[in-house]
Amino acid sequence: MNVKQRLPLMALITVVILVMGIYGLNWYKQNAIKTLTVNFTAVVGDQPLVFNQLNYQNPGGPGLFKVRDFQFYISNIKLISADGEYVEPDSYHLARFDNDTTSYAISLDNIPNRDYQTIEFSIGVDDTANGTLTSKGDLDPNSRMAWSWDVGYKFVLFEGGLAHDNTLYPLVYHVGFDENYRTIVNDLPHAVFENPQASVQFKVDIMKLFNGKADLNMVELPSIKFDKEDTRFLADNYQHMLIGVTDR
Amino acid sequence: MRVNNTGYLLSAVIVIVLLGGCFFAEQKVKTTPLTGFSAPFVFGQFTTPQDNPLTNEAVALGRRLFYDVRLSGSNKLACSHCHQQKLAFTDGNKGSMGASGKPLAFNAMSLVNLMWGPRHFFWDGRSKSLEEQALMPIEHVDEMDQDLDELIDELKAVESYQTLFAKAYGEINKQNIAKALATFQRTLVSANSKYDQYLAGTATLTDIEEQGRKLFVAHPDVKASLRGGNCIDCHSQFLTGGFNTLYDGFTNNGLDTEDQLLPGLQAVTGKPEHKGLFKVPTLRNIALTAPYMHDGRFDTLEQVMDHYNEGIKTSSTLSPLIVEANNIVDGVRVKPSLNLTEPEKKAIIAFLHTLTDHQFITNKAFSDPFLEEQKQ
Structure with a gap:
């Protein structure tokens, strides 16, 4: 074969090598890189979350309340194993639940293949x-x-109304001083990554926002924004708002 | 070997032809990315539709169409009839007057910084993109009352449009008219007001403007001794418009009692909790865009302040943020009131005046190209 005849053959070989390379890389990725979906489903105590319905008992007093809006930041997600950590880049997620399944999902991609034991994340936004x-x-x-x-971001936002004495009172709970940042650590379910569609589930119990040392009476305290003691009360409560459904 | 070689050669040729085909299909219209376009980083990121990038050619076409009376059935009204640059692309009327001479029920919205803020257009959010929005006033009988097929024929007969369309998109059709108008509107960025200069550190606000700014960005909290005008609960701090996610940029701001509520956003979503919610407009150039509110019911910013301070009407979908916001402890509340002082109301208005951008309303890039040509 002269040079001219060889050219298409060489081009083809290059293409074949490239294609094999791409397939090989994909194969490697599938086996060495993991994905994980972290699901959050909102409830109110033992009731499902239905927005704009006066379905829920004032936790510490009379009247029924409704939820018009509920959102919070989940940030700095980490997976921790004995031989290293996976840290999600730009890890700031605004969880909101005004959808058909009242749930929120975060997909973590390109997780290096390790035996992770723990998932860690925070409610709020780190001070930086x-x-x-x-x-x-x-x-x-x-x-x-x-x-x-001057404050930055609200970490947790709850807005709604309380029906009491034939009046609808506005409810406004906004929390977000740096000191209200709360980190949550949970064990990952055993062998969670053996499932190719690996996922972990969390229940978000909005009622827990108001259950603390004492249960909040919405008649007495219908709004919390910038009072440091009140916001600490809510932050200490929302630390326990997420419940891992698949703890091992 | 011989046979195999031919086979390889053939597949190689097919691959090259296919790739080449894609390449040339993409290259059919040669456009240039819009030059000299920028926006302050505090506005946040923006995206344009994949099939309608910002190009010099599309902007030139869109600008011409925006100012062309051919877009109306009578050939007397252009988009600029109700969206005048000197008024930050509003028309100063309570309800705009179009083809039918019947005032519209709604106030013409300012066209500014449209790549940020709510992703739903019109006061009730019925349109999901600027492209979709662009054709609606053209066809509306009370607005421009133009038949789109007729418009296409009219444009096809004009040599300059043949060239402009060919350069920007290719064919003269509905989609490309909409795309060009949307693109021109995306370039209408106002980012050189005194407030912008203050944010960039090149200007200082006067004491009263600074007092107004602080009130603007604060939700009041008596318990923490924080006074606030409560504006930021709906108007984002830098863009000063509604929030961009889902329907967060729509609210019921207490203009009407329950029995007077218009459907608003409910007409789009069907949800009862959206009854009476309207799009939160930008406050950029607000001193130029009177009258105010979706129906233009207030003539002055003083009236607007009075509304928020003591004129709120209650209804089932009224924002709890408005009901709750109060600057004094006044026990059981008969009706919502911010309870700001007169000097505080004046301070907020002084701050609102820092949102006027004289460069925006005189920028030649946004002006009528036909007038420019007449002058030459």
């Missing part, structure tokens, strides 16, 4: 990110989660 205007993940200084900018 909370002090800048740069958009990262779901952080957006023009969103409804931004407030009096």
Whole structure:
């Protein structure tokens, strides 16, 4: 064969090598890189969450309340194993539940293959990110989660109403001082990654936001925003708001 | 070997032809990415539709269409009839007057910073993109009352449009008219007001403006001795418009009692909790865009402040943030009130005036190209 005849053959070999390379890489990825879906489903005590319905008992007093909006930041997700950590980049997720399944899902991709034992994340926004205007993940200084900018972001937002004495009182609970950042650590279910569609489930119990040392009476305290003691009360409560459904 | 070689050669040729085909299909219209376009980083990221990027050619076409009276049935009204640059692309009327001479029920919205904020357009959010929105006023009998097929024929007869369309998109059709208008509107960025200069650190606000800014970005909390005008609960701090996620940029701000509530967003979503919710407009250039509210019911910013301070009407979907916001402890509340002082109301209005951008309303890139040509 002369050079001219060889050219198409060489081109083809190059293509074949490339194709094999791509397939090989994919094969490697499937076997060495994992994905994990973290699901959050909102409830109110032992009742499902239905927005805008006066379905729920005032936790510490008379009257029924409704939820108009409920959102919070989940940030800095980490998977921890004995031989290393996976840290999600730009890990700021605004969880909201105004959808058909009242749930919120986070997909973690490109997780290196290790024997992870624990999942860690925080409710709120760390003080570094909370002090800048740069958009990262779901952080957006023009969103409804931004407030009096000296503070940064609201970490947890609850807005609704309480029906009591034939009147509908507004409920506004906004929490988000740096000190209200709360980290949550949970064991991962055993062998969770053996399932190719690996997932972990969390129940988000909105009622727990109001259950603390004492149960909050919405008649007496229909709004919490900038009072440090009140916001600490809510933060200490929401630390326990997420319940791992598949703890081992 | 010989046979195999031919086979390989053939497949190689097919691959090359296919790739080449894709390449040339993409390259049919050669456009250039829009030059010199920027926006402050505090506005956040923006995206344009994949099939309608910002190009110099599309902007030039869109601008011409925006100012062309051919877009109306009578050939007398352009988009700019109700969206005038000197008024930050509003028309100063309570309800705009179009083809039928019948005032519209709604106030013409300012066209500014449209790549940020709510992703639903019109006061009730009935349109999901600027492309979809663009054709609606053209066809509406009370607005421009134009038949789109007729419009296409009219444009096809004009040599300059043949060239402009060929350069920007290719064919003269409905989709490309909409795309061009949307693209021009996306370039209408206002980012050089005194507030922007303050944010960039090149200007300082006066004491009263700064007091107004602080009130603007604060939800009041008596318990923590924080006074606030409560504006930021609906108007984002930098863009000053509604929030962009889902329907977060729509609210019921207490203009009407229950029996007077219009459907608003409910007409789009069908949800009872959306009754009476309207799009939160941007406050950019607000001093130029009177009258105010979706129906233009208030003539002055003073009236708007009075509404929020003491004129709120209650209804089932009224925002709890409005009901709850109060600057004094006044026991059992008969009706919602912010209880701001007169100087505080004035301070907020002073801050609102820092949102006026004179460069925006005089920028030649946004002006009438036909007038420019007449001058030459």
